[in-house]
Amino acid sequence: MTARVLPLLLGAFPSAAWACPSCADPKDPTQAAFLGPTIFMSLLPLAMMAGIFSYLWWAMRRPMST
Amino acid sequence: MSVAEIAVLPVPRPRRTKPVVESAVLGMLIFVYTEVMFFAAMLSGYHIDQARSITGVWPPPGEPALPAAATAVTTVALIASGVAVFLAGRRFRESSAAALLPLRIAAVLASLFVGWQVYEAVKLVGEGLTLQTSAHSGFFYMIVGSHAVHCVVAIGILAWTLARIGRGALSAPAFQAVRIFWYFVVGLWPFLYGVVYL
Numbered sequence: 001m002t003a004r005v006l007p008l009l010l011g012a013f014p015s016a017a018w019a020c021p022s023c024a025d026p027k028d029p030t031q032a033a034f035l036g037p038t039i040f041m042s043l044l045p046l047a048m049m050a051g052i053f054s055y056l057w058w059a060m061r062r063p064m065s066t
Numbered sequence: 067m068s069v070a071e072i073a074v075l076p077v078p079r080p081r082r083t084k085p086v087v088e089s090a091v092l093g094m095l096i097f098v099y100t101e102v103m104f105f106a107a108m109l110s111g112y113h114i115d116q117a118r119s120i121t122g123v124w125p126p127p128g129e130p131a132l133p134a135a136a137t138a139v140t141t142v143a144l145i146a147s148g149v150a151v152f153l154a155g156r157r158f159r160e161s162s163a164a165a166l167l168p169l170r171i172a173a174v175l176a177s178l179f180v181g182w183q184v185y186e187a188v189k190l191v192g193e194g195l196t197l198q199t200s201a202h203s204g205f206f207y208m209i210v211g212s213h214a215v216h217c218v219v220a221i222g223i224l225a226w227t228l229a230r231i232g233r234g235a236l237s238a239p240a241f242q243a244v245r246i247f248w249y250f251v252v253g254l255w256p257f258l259y260g261v262v263y264l
Binding site for chain 2: 030032033034036037040041044045048049052055056059060
C-alpha cells in the first residue's frame with residue numbers, strides 16, 4: 001500500500017522529489033532564468049497574434065476609402 | 067409595399083470593393099511574426115546561458131570588450147534610417163519620386179551600420195573572440211550576425227524599391243510591406259544592443 005501511495009504523493013511535489021526532468025536541481029538558483037524566458041516565449045506569440053487580429057479588426061471597421 | 071414600409075427597410079451596407087488588408091502587407095506581418103520568434107528564441111537562450119555562467123561573470127573574464135560606445139553611434143544611424151523610411155512613406159503619398167531622396171539616405175545609413183558591424187566582427191576575431199571562444203561569443207556572433215544578415219536583405223529590398231520607383235512601377239502595398247520589414251529591422255536592434263552590448 002505504502003509503495004503505491006508514496007510515489008503518487010511525491011508526484012504532487014515534484015520539487016521535493018527532484019522529479020522534473022528538464023529542471024534538474026530544484027534548488028538551482030538559475031531556475032528564475034528559465035522561468036522568465038518560458039513566460040516570455042509563451043506570451044509573445046499570443047501578444048503578436050492579438051496585435052495582428054486587432055489590426056485586422058480595426059481595418060475592417062474603418063470606413064472604406066473611395 | 068407602401069412608402070412608409072420602404073422607409074424603414076434597412077439600408078444595405080456598401081460592398082467592400084478592396085481587401086481589408088493587402089496581401090503583401092499581411093504576408094509581411096506574418097513573416098515578421100516568425101522573425102520575432104526567431105530572435106526571441108535566441109535571446110532566451112542567451113539569457114539562460116548568462117544565468118548559468120559557471121564563473122558568475124558575464125561576459126566571461128579574459129574576452130575582448132565589445133565596442134559598446136562605437137556601436138551606439140551606428141545604432142543612432144540605423145534609427146535615423148528608420149526615420150528616413152518613415153518620411154519616405156509620407157512623401158510617397160504625394161508622389162513616388164518624392165520618396166527617392168529619403169530612401170537613398172536610409173540605404174546609406176543602413177550600409178554604414180552594416181559596414182561597421184563587419185569591421186567590428188573582423189576586429190574582434192583578430193583579437194581572439196571567435197564563435198568557439200565561449201557560449202557568450204557564440205551567442206554574440208549568432209545574434210548580431212543574424213541581425214546584420216537581415217540588414218543586408220533589407221538594404222537589398224530597398225535597392226529593389228528604388229529601382230521600382232525609378233520605373234514608376236512600385237505599388238503602395240508593396241512599399242508598405244517594405245516599410246514594415248524595415249521598421250522591424252530598425253526596431254529590433256535597440257533591444258539586441260541592450261541585451262548583448264550593455
